[in-house]
Amino acid sequence: MARDDTAVLVESPGRTTSLPTLAFQGLPSTLCKGCGHNSITSALIDACKSVGLDPYYTIKISGIGCSSKTPAYFLQYSHGFNALHGRMPSVATGALVANRTLTCIGVSGDGDTANIGLGQFKHACRRNVPVVYLIENNGCYGLTKGQFSATSDLHAHLRREAGEENVIPPFDLCLEAIAAGATYVARSFAGDRKQLLPLLKGALRHGGTAVLDIISPCVTFNDFSSSTKSWDWAKAHEEPIQEIGFVRQLPEIEVEQEAGTTTRVRLHDGSWITLRALSHSEHEVTNRAGAMRFLVESQERGEFLTGLMYVNPDRPDFVGLQEMCETPLSQLSDGDLRPQPDVLREIMAGI
Template sequence: MNTTKRPAPSARAPKTNILGLEKNEYRGRPSTLCKGCGHDSISARIINAAWELGLDQTQVIKLSGIGCSSKTPAYFLGHSHGFNAVHGRMPSVATGALVANRTLTAIGVSGDGDTASIGIGQFKHAMRRNLPLVYIVENNGVYGLTKGQFSATADLGQQLKYAGVNDLPPLDICIEALAANATFVARSFAGDAKQVETLLKAALSHRGIAVLDIISPCVTFNNHETSTKSYSWGKEHEIPLHDLDFIPSYEEIEIDDYDDEVEIQLHDGSWIVLKKLAEDHDPTDRLAAYRVLEEARREQKLLTGLFYVNEEQPDMLELLNLVDEPLVSLPTELLRPSRESLEEVMAAL
């Protein structure tokens, strides 16, 4: 009888990305949000997108304001920098961080209250400056952190158990972004993992401001069937504008010219491939973006996808003519003007 033990099969090597990192390396702390919250689904998509793109977490800064959504940066990219600002002020902090260090990849997570109410002014000016920031709005129509009051995106006539009836029309995040000249405008639904992830990859490769309005149901205060921010309403009414795919620039590919697809090359050589379905939508046409958004709002449709992209407009850091070296790493003698140069300025006055 042969008693020799057979060697144990070798364990399968864990899957790694282009940096040689496993996906677990891109996770953050355990979530403290309500079980089933759409925000957790978005955090998972950010983890996947960042891992697949091979982002260097040490060169990523996560920013947020106040609200349930603004807690979520703790739940992804645990090795990156983070700053939790005061209510509605996330764009200001992002501006300062990016001017000081233009090499950072900035991901801002906000909510419909943090953006569309107290932060609407800062939101608008971040758009018009084309700040190089991925601006994610986790939109649930309520103030989930303070017991479910209506936010500025709540439906007209919506009724909640504790808040009564909303008698004000909602703000549309995407229309507001377009009006403020944002160069990348998209909407998705937290329950549509594939689309959210694809849009995140495209946004992370965009040169300038990239706004993602993601309908993210609040399972505690706003998940009833009549709400346009609920899971059931979203699943039933979501109408994808197009099928989306994202092809990273480090993959050598050749794309054939199909009649039913529109290809948009991003500044770093990456591509968004848009396959037209029922809607013949050109995402480079700003007026067309207004039209489809307004029609969807009027017809109570949850239209998702990439509404608008503009790769021609320079971002804020280009307009400031900043030097290539990040300001944060420049020595004092290069940052501080000499006595002679100051005297020349004063003499000129």
């Protein structure tokens, strides 16, 4: 029997379903032609299909900005919420406690996360809210025509080579995420599909706050040769720290990697992510202090590091810490939600 290429097998607790490919697709993008965000969307669709993510139990939440428009372009069988500028994390947190069976893909940008939303970003990391937190980082405000953001490079120029110079150094969002407590922190580049895909797959199966800082060139406002967020610069300077392969916990793939050169990390759902350090063999991906030192030192050297910086699959996530019943709060019956009359009588008698 010929394989149906349009069907995707998805797994959710207690069920396996086959869904058409179009369930993972969305509306045509209205972003600029060549925008890095479109590459990310495309990789994300493939990652979702590849891990068998169930769109019915997935929510897409975003802030405001070019990046935050993208949830309309993928997973059309999933509920989406284009919320407020910088406030995606709080909406995601509320939705996830309301229904603990949901997987959340949060889409944000550099202005949305590093400027207006830095507080909510860091508090989400601190709580370890189980959200795949994608930062589509182009180092500028695209939707309002190219102003600097808090990830704009020091000495970057506004909009063009001769534009006004940025005199304030940027945030390194991976560093901020690790400092705040995120448990899966990676950086990649929109144009490096080979690296991005496994990082996305790992993030989708992680189960805590998974921050992906994805450098995504703004072809309209920040794609000139001196910009570190340009296609050319990134391609030339990118220094991947590992070669990453995502491995589902399936018997036939559970083969031993070459000893001594690989790091295997077991993810929340039991799957493994395998890392092979290339140019930085000293980097231990589960060492939080080491990861931060690594980032600070490479930042000082002006390196453009990509790859998985830090992962900790053991820290309990925020939804788990709520000690909620198995049934999602959104589906509880009257009997579960409203105590009986005798409870009110007793409370009143006690007052």
